[in-house]
Amino acid sequence: MLELDNDIKKALTSKNEHITVEHDPDDIWGDSRVIVNIGPTHPAMHGALRMVAKVNGETIEQSYCEFGFTHRAKEKLGENRTYHQFIVYTDRLNYCSALMNNVAYAMSVERLMGISVPERCVWIRMIASEMSRVIDHLVCLGIGAVDIGAFSFFLYGFHQREEAYTLIEQLCGARLTTSYTRIGGLMGDAPVGWETGVKEWIKKTRTCLDEMHKLLTGNKIWVQRTVDVAKFSKEDCLRYSVTGPVARSAGIDVDLRRDAPYLYYDKVEFDVPVAQNGDVFDRYLVRMEEVRQSLNIIQQCTERLKPGPIWADDKRTRIPEKDIVHNTMEGLIHHFKFFMTGFDVPEGEAYTSVEAANGELGFYICSKGGPKAHRMRIRGPSIYHFQTLTPMTNGGMIADMVAGLGSINIIAGELDR
Amino acid sequence: MDINTPVPTIYGNHFEKYAETWKKQIAEIQTKFGGAIEEVRFPREYPTDVPILFVKNESIIAVLDFMRTSPGLEYGFLADLTATDEENEPRFEMVYQLLSHSSMARIRVKVRLRDGEETPTATGLWAAANWPEREVFDMFGIKFTGHPHMRRILMDDRWVGYPLRKDYPLRGYQIFPDTPPPKPEYLEKGDR
Numbered sequence: 001m002l003e004l005d006n007d008i009k010k011a012l013t014s015k016n017e018h019i020t021v022e023h024d025p026d027d028i029w030g031d032s033r034v035i036v037n038i039g040p041t042h043p044a045m046h047g048a049l050r051m052v053a054k055v056n057g058e059t060i061e062q063s064y065c066e067f068g069f070t071h072r073a074k075e076k077l078g079e080n081r082t083y084h085q086f087i088v089y090t091d092r093l094n095y096c097s098a099l100m101n102n103v104a105y106a107m108s109v110e111r112l113m114g115i116s117v118p119e120r121c122v123w124i125r126m127i128a129s130e131m132s133r134v135i136d137h138l139v140c141l142g143i144g145a146v147d148i149g150a151f152s153f154f155l156y157g158f159h160q161r162e163e164a165y166t167l168i169e170q171l172c173g174a175r176l177t178t179s180y181t182r183i184g185g186l187m188g189d190a191p192v193g194w195e196t197g198v199k200e201w202i203k204k205t206r207t208c209l210d211e212m213h214k215l216l217t218g219n220k221i222w223v224q225r226t227v228d229v230a231k232f233s234k235e236d237c238l239r240y241s242v243t244g245p246v247a248r249s250a251g252i253d254v255d256l257r258r259d260a261p262y263l264y265y266d267k268v269e270f271d272v273p274v275a276q277n278g279d280v281f282d283r284y285l286v287r288m289e290e291v292r293q294s295l296n297i298i299q300q301c302t303e304r305l306k307p308g309p310i311w312a313d314d315k316r317t318r319i320p321e322k323d324i325v326h327n328t329m330e331g332l333i334h335h336f337k338f339f340m341t342g343f344d345v346p347e348g349e350a351y352t353s354v355e356a357a358n359g360e361l362g363f364y365i366c367s368k369g370g371p372k373a374h375r376m377r378i379r380g381p382s383i384y385h386f387q388t389l390t391p392m393t394n395g396g397m398i399a400d401m402v403a404g405l406g407s408i409n410i411i412a413g414e415l416d417r
Numbered sequence: 418m419d420i421n422t423p424v425p426t427i428y429g430n431h432f433e434k435y436a437e438t439w440k441k442q443i444a445e446i447q448t449k450f451g452g453a454i455e456e457v458r459f460p461r462e463y464p465t466d467v468p469i470l471f472v473k474n475e476s477i478i479a480v481l482d483f484m485r486t487s488p489g490l491e492y493g494f495l496a497d498l499t500a501t502d503e504e505n506e507p508r509f510e511m512v513y514q515l516l517s518h519s520s521m522a523r524i525r526v527k528v529r530l531r532d533g534e535e536t537p538t539a540t541g542l543w544a545a546a547n548w549p550e551r552e553v554f555d556m557f558g559i560k561f562t563g564h565p566h567m568r569r570i571l572m573d574d575r576w577v578g579y580p581l582r583k584d585y586p587l588r589g590y591q592i593f594p595d596t597p598p599p600k601p602e603y604l605e606k607g608d609r
Contacts, residue, residue, distance in 0.1 A: 035604070040596070054604050067570075068571035076585075079583075110428070113418060114418035116427060236544075238493060239544045240543075346418070346464065348464030350420055351514050352428065417571075
């Protein structure tokens with residue numbers, strides 16, 4: 001037996017007479033309120049995000065969030081790069097769905113220039129957008145499930161995601177940072193027989209989704225861990241400008257693809273899933289159904305994809321063909337001027353928004369003429385969603401905060417810009 | 418060819434769909450607020466996609482609140498809040514992008530601000546305005562009166578200058594070797 005020295009024993013057991021601690025009835029663990037710093041490099045925070053939480057036991061009482069650790073000054077760069085050069089920066093916004101950012105950016109510049117792209121280009125852009133929506137949702141569902149502890153679910157989803165990246169690689173040579181669109185066209189046409197690969201992938205992904213559904217949706221632990229966790233009501237979603245699957249899971253029936261159609265979304269048929277509770281489970285269900293609907297859209301697009309031109313008939317934005325560049329003087333000058341000086345965009349301003357995987361992605365471009373924008377504002381859904389994390393998770397457990405963060409799918413690249 | 422060139426509907430046919438609605442709504446706002454509306458820029462007359470209302474700084478919150486709640490307008494959704502630097506006085510323009518969920522019409526409200534002038538916060542109308550307003554402060558140095566916690570958001574608290582101002586250099590780096598520690602006093606401010 002360890003014999004404690006009398007003095008130490010006395011010091012350990014006796015109360016300090018000089019300090020009086022007021023007893024708080026809410027204090028369940030006996031004055032154990034602690035300020036915990038979660039992040040910026042915590043594995044449960046997706047990307048470099050930070051939450052400083054005052055916890056009572058395991059319950060978050062107050063918190064504040066910080067971000068900006070991966071700020072790369074994209075809006076400033078938008079004012080200092082030509083419209084063509086800025087395409088690569090759009091990949092690095094939401095890097096889970098880079099193609100969708102490319103499409104949105106190209107659309108917004110084309111709109112300012114009064115260009116319309118040919119039919120085949122639009123269909124390919126739609127397939128690209130919907131494929132990246134599938135990827136983004138699979139990532140969100142998979143990582144969210146890993147955070148809660150369902151690991152194999154994540155593997156099922158990630159396999160199909162890798163298959164989709166292989167198709168994207170066939171399209172543009174890159175898997176993650178695609179830079180696929182050009183102003184007024186695409187980097188290159190889809191390879192011959194690409195649609196067949198896409199159709200096979202759709203079939204496999206549908207089967208995979210059914211498996212994922214069987215694996216998790218009815219699982220007792222999953223349901224207990226997600227139902228009524230990190231709830232956010234419809235009114236709160238409106239006040240906090242929440243869009244996309246998070247808003248739809250709370251009962252806001254708005255989808256820009258259906259309600260303000262762009263590209264050819266008015267020519268395809270799809271449903272918009274809406275849930276009512278606005279908790280993690282409903283967000284999971286909405287995302288699962290949206291993947292299915294996206295697959296339906298891709299199916300319809302591949303059926304309507306016809307051979308044809310992919311470039312808009314506009315000399316301002318058309319990148320000269322390589323054999324003209326290499327074999328003629330004028331072609332070389334044209335090429336040089338295009339990439340060094342850039343093309344002029346007429347004066348004007350437009351806010352072009354698309355329904356990205358996580359919500360409304362908007363590019364507000366002000367042009368004063370010339371090859372560089374006067375103001376390039378990127379409205380990503382993440383900043384508005386991350387703002388809701390504090391009100392959404394205060395009063396809940398730390399583990400519920402992790403589940404909530406996974407379900408709103410914050411992408412640090414888009415949040416910090 | 419510019420934004421006023423009629424193009425096929427792949428970019429959304431906003432003008433054809435909402436031109437009449439916008440005219441009616443703007444007339445309603447103008448009769449209600451009169452002199453507070455400095456200027457209206459309408460698509461096809463000016464290169465813009467949706468109408469732009471320039472509002473005087475002192476009545477911006479009243480105008481936004483009217484547009485947010487009054488039946489027939491119902492621009493209840495703040496799609497975005499940002500600012501631009503126009504270089505000559507009045508130097509800054511606050512930009513509010515509004516969306517109506519009932520009609521899916523969009524509209525843009527702007528406020529002209531001189532350098533150093535403050536503008537009232539919209540956090541009373543939309544809680545969402547909190548962080549975008551902090552971002553505007555961070556990037557342009559525009560202060561919002563009545564904002565719950567006006568501090569930098571993307572840049573470090575120790576940063577000097579406002580990066581998105583046109584006179585700020587592109588490579589104006591400022592390196593901080595350490596991350597600031599958590600600040601318990603921010604908890605009390607409640608970023609919500």
